[in-house]
Amino acid sequence: MLKNRGIAFKLTLLTILSTSLIFSSIFVYSYLFSKKIIHKKIRENAKNLTTAIVNHIDMVLLPLEKVPQGLVCFLEHTSYTQNDLISLLKSIVKNNPDIYGCAIAFAPYKFDKHLLYFSPYCYKSNGKIKLKYIGSDSYRYFYWDWYQLPKELGHCVWTEPYYGKGGGVIMATYAVPFYKIINGKKEFMGVVAADISLKWLQNIVESIKIGKTGYAFLISKDGRFITYPDKRFIMNETIFTVAKEYNRPYLRKIGIEMIHGCCGFVPVYSILTGKKCWLSFAPLSSSGWALGVMFPQKELMADIMSLNAHVVMLGIIGFVLLALVIVFIARSITRPLSALTDVTKDVAKGNLDIKIPYTHLGDEVGKLAQSFDFMRRSLKDYIKDLKETTAAKERIESELNIAAEIQASMLPRTFPPFPERKEFDIYAMMHPAKEVGGDFYDFFFIDENRLCFLIGDVSGKGVPAALFMAIMKYLLKTEALRGVSPNEVLNRVNQTICPDNETCMFATIFLGILDVKKGIVYFANAGHNPPLLCSKNRGVKLIDVSKGFVVGVMDEVIFESQSLTLAPGDILFLYTDGVTEAMNTDGELFSVERLITSLEDILKDTDDVTLIVKKVQDKIKDFVKNASQSDDITMVALKFKGF
């Protein structure tokens, strides 16, 4: 996908990706680190603040505890009358504004042997101190928490908060048991109970504000809300009922920790605001109640969040600028490249005169443009040369074609050549390896009854061979027509050629003269392949020929004359080495043996000279298959028919 995109795109994309990765890593690290630090600070501050509030509340509660404790001390160590107790109670209620009422509740028959209930109770009412005796069949105080808890537990107790008379004010009772040693035995005498209004406590806790939405609350030993911003919770709900109603199991766990006197700092969702907060909690050392302070996370983290927002914003702006710069740089590189690409297309179309731009630049692009310009010029020169060469070649080719035509026209090509003569049939063909070849053949009548026929092969190929062959053919015909014997023809031609043959070209020639009346063939051979004699009785075999030397090299050579007599139907088959040395792709030669076999095969079907030559040609083609022809192929078939 990416590989088809431009350099500018890739450069911009990869740079932005890598830089954004680096930036993000740094940002995340810095965010997490700073968050951790701030979290730590908030935790410390929360702990300090919670402790401070708890201490502040305890500072009020602890002195209040001292009052009934002092009274108990008095009761345990001195003797007293009913009046003493009443005046003591009155002064306590009068001198302690936070104590609403105070009672000394005696256990049954402990104050007076005859009194089941004895419990003087002084309390504030409309600014006055009033006295009443609590305890009757309808109010059996022995069974109430404030009496039973200290009695059964044997120590001072803060009762669960409750609504005071009239319902408006939340109160709690601090109750202290008192004893007397009677006959060396510690005996429970009763309970001193002070009713304490918690209004001031509510005021303290309610005044705590953390940020805009943070708040504090107080829960009792049972988890009941003593203060809470939502008044409906107060005294009605416990932290556990809230946990159940809002389906927050973790709140129950926190509640259990709180009522068991643990301190903590935990993340929670505020039921009141629905916001994510940290809850810091600590117990009051006096009553065992627990204070919880909710710190709204978002507000406390606002500064760092705003810082992060700015960092992200700056980062984005930076990225945009960076992207623009990269695009600019990339464009400055790719613009010349694009221009060069366009020029290349023109050059490819053949416009080599176009001006290559940016060759003046010294950078890589400039060097590329210079190289490209050099290439253009070289190409232009080369094409110019190529045009000239091609023209010359074309001319030579056309000349060669003409030469080939001339050469072809020099060899007799009309068959049958002597339709009026019934004594013999003759057929010949020459297939040059190149446009013009060095092989040749000829046949002509010297007189009424004598037919001269010859086949030759000039050394070399192409134009020089063709020229030499033309001379040779002309000379041979001229000498033969003088009526001399075949060896004499060759002697004379050799002597004519040799003195001026500076190029040392030569030719192998087989020349025969057939007496068409007698069937006698006089022949002479100048280094040529011995011809084959095909007769019905004797089959195909090479004729016995003295080898002789080639024509054109040594003028003192004397050629020998030989003769044979043909029976009617005998065929004399002449060929050049192009036939026997035809080579296939495996490097095998066609060979004389294969030629003889081929002729034997062919003769079973036909004795027509034309067909024999053509079929031999087909056999050669079948043999060499795709291999290119390396030498001229020339064949002459002469059939003696008789008188």
Place this chain on the structure above:
Amino acid sequence: MKVHFNYSKKLKLALYFLIIFLTIYINAGDALALLHLTFIPQWRPQAQFAGYYVAYEKGFYKKYGLDIKILTGGPDTPSNEYLKDKKADIATMWLSSAIQMRAHGIRLVNIAQIFQRSSLMLVAWRSKVKTIKDLNGKKVGVWGTIFMIPLKAFIKKFNLKVNIIPQMGSINLFLRGGVDVATAMLYNEYDKIINSGVNPNELTTFLFYKYGFNFPEDGIYVLQSTYQKYPKACCAFVKASIEGWLYAFEHPKEAVDIVMKYMFKAHVPANKVHQTWMLDIIKKSFFYHGIRGIGRLYKKDYYNLAKILKQEGLINTIPSFKDFYKDCYVEK
């Protein structure tokens, strides 16, 4: 003339309508004269009495021709006293209280047994009590004599020796460890303990009904004289109340909201979670004997409890079931 004829015809029509209207109005006035009765539940408003508050709020009592005034029960206004003193016409109370009253000559009758299954139980700290035997020698907090009856029977059955601490209906003595075991109602104190941060796995519970002491609790009572005077009205009260209960069980959220309204009015600490739990447990008690058992006092349950009361010396003679129970709820 034509006009005059029409006019007098219209007058006649108007007169007819007036007569018909007056007839309906007077009859309606009769029908609207609802029977006024006062009802007192045996405790402060809570889901334990949801059926009555729902019946009142949904107008079921009026539908049955009753004008009911619901008084607020509680420790200061004991329902049995109110019934005895005729401060209330109808009251709810525990079967055990009612049998004792009848045996002591107060001629009251049960017109419906609403709670069929006892919710009374013992709750103990698991750290101290795991089996019934572990109760031996433990401090057991008990509220009043009425709760003592099944406890004593339980103690006798399992041959236990426990230290009984009488107390008021608070769970704090138990929570603070002042007692090892507390009597509790499954629908009330047990859930309050859970709602005070104690996990159920920290507690061992003994529900009395599982040990052969299924003493039915809340029933509806009237004085025999009231029943004789207004038998239909008494039964109408039962039918309307049961309709209220059935409605409450079908619409627990609405029922809890209604109960909460009365709780706030009576300055009773209230929360939905606890009241929902209470209504749910009461539903099980209400349907304990199935649909056919709704509102019915079973003879077997009656004598099972009465015999125990006699054994404990709380009554001398067992009141006859026939005199004690008047089957009002006919929709079976």
